[in-house]
Amino acid sequence: MFDKLRQFLIGKPLKSEQLHGEKINVPFGLSILSSDAISSVAYASEEILWVLVPVIGIAAYKFMFYDALAIIGLLFILVFSYRQTITSYPSGGGAYIVAKDNLGVIPGLVAGASLSVDYILTVAVSISAGTAAITSAFPSLLNHRVTIALIFLVLLMVGNLRGVSESTKLFAFPPYLFIFAMLSMIVYGIYKVKVLGYVPQVPSNLPQQVSDLTMFIFLRAFAAGCTALTGVEAVSNGIPNFKEPAAKNAIRVLFLLAAIIFIMFGGISYLATLYHAVPSIDKTVVSEIAVEVFGTGFMYYLIQAATAIILVLAANTAFSGLPLLLAVIARDGYTPRQLKQRGQRLSFSNGIIFLSSAAALLIIIFRGETHYLIPLYAVGVFISFTLSQSGMVVKWFKQRHSDNKWFLKAGVNGFGAIITFITVIIIGLTKFLSGAWIVLILIPTLVYLMMKVKVHYQNVTKGLKLDPDKVPDLILSKHGPRHFIVLVESLNKAVFKSIDYAKCLSDDIVAFHVSIDEEETEKLKKRWEEYNIGIPLVIKESPYRELIKPLLDYIESDEHSSKWGEMITVVMPQFVVKKTWENALHNQTSMLIRTKLLNHNVEDYANITVISVPYLIEEFEEE
Numbered sequence: 001m002f003d004k005l006r007q008f009l010i011g012k013p014l015k016s017e018q019l020h021g022e023k024i025n026v027p028f029g030l031s032i033l034s035s036d037a038i039s040s041v042a043y044a045s046e047e048i049l050w051v052l053v054p055v056i057g058i059a060a061y062k063f064m065f066y067d068a069l070a071i072i073g074l075l076f077i078l079v080f081s082y083r084q085t086i087t088s089y090p091s092g093g094g095a096y097i098v099a100k101d102n103l104g105v106i107p108g109l110v111a112g113a114s115l116s117v118d119y120i121l122t123v124a125v126s127i128s129a130g131t132a133a134i135t136s137a138f139p140s141l142l143n144h145r146v147t148i149a150l151i152f153l154v155l156l157m158v159g160n161l162r163g164v165s166e167s168t169k170l171f172a173f174p175p176y177l178f179i180f181a182m183l184s185m186i187v188y189g190i191y192k193v194k195v196l197g198y199v200p201q202v203p204s205n206l207p208q209q210v211s212d213l214t215m216f217i218f219l220r221a222f223a224a225g226c227t228a229l230t231g232v233e234a235v236s237n238g239i240p241n242f243k244e245p246a247a248k249n250a251i252r253v254l255f256l257l258a259a260i261i262f263i264m265f266g267g268i269s270y271l272a273t274l275y276h277a278v279p280s281i282d283k284t285v286v287s288e289i290a291v292e293v294f295g296t297g298f299m300y301y302l303i304q305a306a307t308a309i310i311l312v313l314a315a316n317t318a319f320s321g322l323p324l325l326l327a328v329i330a331r332d333g334y335t336p337r338q339l340k341q342r343g344q345r346l347s348f349s350n351g352i353i354f355l356s357s358a359a360a361l362l363i364i365i366f367r368g369e370t371h372y373l374i375p376l377y378a379v380g381v382f383i384s385f386t387l388s389q390s391g392m393v394v395k396w397f398k399q400r401h402s403d404n405k406w407f408l409k410a411g412v413n414g415f416g417a418i419i420t421f422i423t424v425i426i427i428g429l430t431k432f433l434s435g436a437w438i439v440l441i442l443i444p445t446l447v448y449l450m451m452k453v454k455v456h457y458q459n460v461t462k463g464l465k466l467d468p469d470k471v472p473d474l475i476l477s478k479h480g481p482r483h484f485i486v487l488v489e490s491l492n493k494a495v496f497k498s499i500d501y502a503k504c505l506s507d508d509i510v511a512f513h514v515s516i517d518e519e520e521t522e523k524l525k526k527r528w529e530e531y532n533i534g535i536p537l538v539i540k541e542s543p544y545r546e547l548i549k550p551l552l553d554y555i556e557s558d559e560h561s562s563k564w565g566e567m568i569t570v571v572m573p574q575f576v577v578k579k580t581w582e583n584a585l586h587n588q589t590s591m592l593i594r595t596k597l598l599n600h601n602v603e604d605y606a607n608i609t610v611i612s613v614p615y616l617i618e619e620f621e622e623e
Contacts, residue, residue: 023243026252031172033238034257036122036231036317038175039310041182041265043129044071044228045272046285051221053278056213058206061273063213067222068269072262075229077416078385079258081392082236083251084409088395090247094236095388096329102391102398106447111387112329113446115233117439118380119322121373122230123315123359127152128368130312145368150360152312157356160319163347171316178310179260181303186267189293193274200275200292223426228265230381231314232257233388234321241320315359323351333457334450336585344544379431379439382424389417456582463617464492464575466531484509486571487551487593488537490520491527494573494615499535501613502571511537512554516545548593555608569609576614 024032048067052060082094089097095115100108131149135142159171192198235254242249268286271277277288290303323339327348330340336350343349366373396403396410403409428436484502488495488511495511502509511533515521521539528537540550555568572593594610 023246024241025243026249026256028172029235029238029242029249029253030256031175032320033234033241033253033317034231034260035171035175035310036126036234036314037229037257037261038178038231038264039126039314040228040230041261041268042178042286042307042311043284044225044265045269046277046279047224047227048221048269049272049277049279049285051217051224052213054207055211055217057208058202058276059213061276063218064221065269065273067218067225068266070222071225071228072266074226074416074419075232075258075261077389077412077419078229078232079254081389081413081416082232082254084392084413085236085388086239086247086250086254089236090239091328094233094325095384095391096325098391098395099384099387100332102394103387107387107391109329109334109447109450110443111384112325112334113443113450114380114383114387115237115325116322116380116446117442118230118384119318119325120355120358120362121376121380121439122318123153123156123355124362124366125373126311126314126318127156127359128363128366128373130308131368134308146363149363149368153315153356153360153363156312156315156319157352160316160352161343161347161349171313174306174309174313178306179264181299181306182264182268184299185290185293185303186264186271189271189274189289190267192293202276203278206276206278219422219426220430223423223430226382226423226427228261229385231317232261233381233384234317237321237325240324318355319352322355323348326351326354329450333454335453337457342545376436376439379424379427379436380443382420382427383443385420386417386424389413389420393417453585456577456579456585460575460577460617464494464615466491466493466496484569484571485551485555486511486535487573488513488524489573490524491531492573494575494613497615498571498573498613499533501611502569505569509535511535512551513537513539514542514547514550515539516542516547551593569611572610572612574612574614576616578617 045064045068048064049060052064052067056063085094085098089101091097096108096112099111127149128145130152131145134148135145141148193200232254235250235257239246239250242253268289271289271293272285275289275292277285277292279285284307286307287304290300294300294303326335326339329335330337338350339348339354341348341350362373390413392413393410396406396413400406428440432440484506486495486498486502486509499509499511511528513521513524525537525539538554540554542550551570570593594612
């Protein structure tokens with residue numbers, strides 16, 4: 001029943017070789033990976049005005065435009081930096097890879113943890129904001145906002161579990177609808193004032209100036225408007241999602257995204273100065289401008305609907321970016337290995353489920369209130385910006401002997417690092433008591449946990465590593481049942497112990513390996529020959545990355561069924577860790593196989609015996 005429901009929701013399994021069909025082109029990549037950044041322009045200008053208007057009144061519109069220009073300048077600095085990142089690191093990973101390679105492991109993990117926190121908050125904030133737009137239109141649903149938000153979250157999770165190509169088809173159109181609506185408002189809004197001669201009235205609710213503008217207030221407004229830049233890093237993290245040439249396609253998307261942010265953020269900011277939009281609790285700046293430009297007709301409601309949809313779908317950028325980022329970090333051993341495995345639809349399903357669970361927890365804790373979540377937002381992404389910029393500076397300095405333009409590149413990235421670092425400080429100080437302290441504690445906590453995960457995997461590797469000079473002697477006993485299958489994932493001490501155990505009972509043994517990674521399988525075959533194990537190694541391809549079915553097919557095949565008789569003993573190596581929490585870092589594949597085999601009625605056999613051979617991993621001192 002569960003398998004049928006899963007297949008109905010996420011579709012039939014895809015073969016590993018179908019991965020190339022899951023890649024996206026530039027138009028779809030722009031839509032999927034830019035949702036967060038594009039949606040941010042819907043409220044970035046408003047965030048600036050929330051800081052300036054209460055302090056300097058009508059003068060806010062002049063300085064707001066200066067803030068917008070500064071943010072656009074920072075945007076192009078970031079785009080240049082991430083263009084270099086994409087070219088230098090085409091396998092993805094973004095700020096994490098740049099910081100780890102050039103600044104060290106700890107800065108890399110800080111960048112990875114910062115981006116992870118930001119992605120999770122992106123999902124929680126975006127879905128909560130979209131839900132707020134709906135409950136504003138239908139106040140009777142206000143008490144159900146958490147339930148509505150969780151429904152949106154589940155829909156996004158299921159859509160992304162269906163794979164990249166499927167989620168692209170589901171979520172690609174709304175971002176373009178939002179872009180069309182905003183560009184229409186910008187073009188006609190400027191035309192209405194500059195050509196038709198419309199003179200906007202100064203709103204009666206515009207506050208009077210209460211003090212002079214200080215540099216701190218200006219920088220605080222700048223930091224608030226920098227929410228327009230969240231999501232820019234997603235393109236460099238998501239390079240593996242693109243069709244070949246992946247790096248070039250990612251760069252095209254990056255520049256298209258920058259152009260769209262430049263036009264839309266700059267255009268909305270300019271409209272705010274023309275129409276003197278005043279932010280309020282009841283009405284957004286975009287809504288106020290839309291009423292002035294189009295009235296309350298069709299275009300007004302189109303803009304409101306497109307804004308609500310894009311706010312929800314902004315979360316889709318995180319669903320594209322975080323699972324890939326976690327997979328990159330998992331390959332380095334700092335997050336659980338399950339996060340680097342692709343699911344039945346070739347998406348990083350474990351990462352998608354983790355992201356959904358973490359975002360759901362935030363939505364429940366903060367009751368779907370965007371007001372409570374916003375102070376936590378943007379701190380993480382600007383920490384990663386700073387580390388990425390700093391890492392690129394170090395990279396150019398290392399390449400100074402081979403790159404004549406290294407000083408210019410390092411200067412641009414160095415300036416970006418200073419600006420983003422200042423922004424981090426401003427956000428941290430101004431929003432610390434409002435909740436930013438949570439993020440500033442959470443990031444080092446995540447780094448500590450990542451380091452503990454790495455130490456555990458190092459202990460496991462040391463505990464399983466074979467010493468070529470001390471290969472365990474295989475006991476050649478011939479007692480007991482004669483038909484054994486020893487499951488082999490890789491060649492290590494635990495496998496040798498299992499073979500040793502099987503040899504105690506029989507000399508009719510085969511080793512069985514399910515191949516889901518061609519490179520790892522070739523390594524196993526080579527090492528199997530080097531160690532001269534003395535028993536046949538049977539390898540079965542599994543294009544759908546299944547483990548149980550290839551084994552059952554092998555047992556039930558005509559080639560071997562006459563040989564096996566009534567009893568088959570499947571021997572599974574299983575290493576044992578000393579600390580309970582460390583079990584969560586491993587796939588528990590042996591438990592899954594044992595459960596499946598013991599509940600499976602194999603035709604023509606009385607039963608199957610399943611034996612786990614434990615191997616205790618000894619503890620090693622941290623290096």
